[in-house]
Amino acid sequence: MPPEGSWASSAARRRNMQAIRSRDTKPEQLLRRLVHAQGLRYRVGARPLPDLRRTADLVFRPAKVAVFVDGCYWHGCPEHYVSPRTNQDYWSGKVAGNVARDRDTDQRLSEAGWLVLRFWEHEDAEACCTTVVDAVTQRRNASSVDRLGSGASGK
Secondary structure, three states, rough: OOOOOOOOOOHHHHHHHHHHOOOOOOHHHHHHHHHOOOOOOEEEEEOOOOOOOOOEEEEEEEOOEEEEEEEEOOOOOOOOOOOOOOHHHHHHOOOHHHHHHHHHHHHHHHHHOOOOEEEEEOOOHHHHHHHHHHHHHHHHHHHHHHHHHHOOOOO
């Protein structure tokens, strides 16, 4: 039996839920490998904003790009989310809370000047990689132009 007051409905369910990874999932690792192969370097599982207790899967600090690879179940994918058959109120509420937190995270990062890229775990990793590389490259180039422009003498 699970410990008293446990969120799990059984010992087997508890073991199953504890085995679910919050980082280093296969879709995340594949995207990281592809992005790394394109020559980009990033932080893994880092906080984009130090005072925000939320981590992105890939963080490109100088370019201010935060990448999230969301699991279909835990983040309520419109294509693949299936409501649970047992303890439905608890799990559906948990997923709804995750979705609300995701939107709040997106808003806070955007207000701080970050670009937020979110991908579903089922999306094509190569297409996601292209989107990430293009976004980071574009933001790096834009900040380089800004730095060069601010140093001009204006003559």
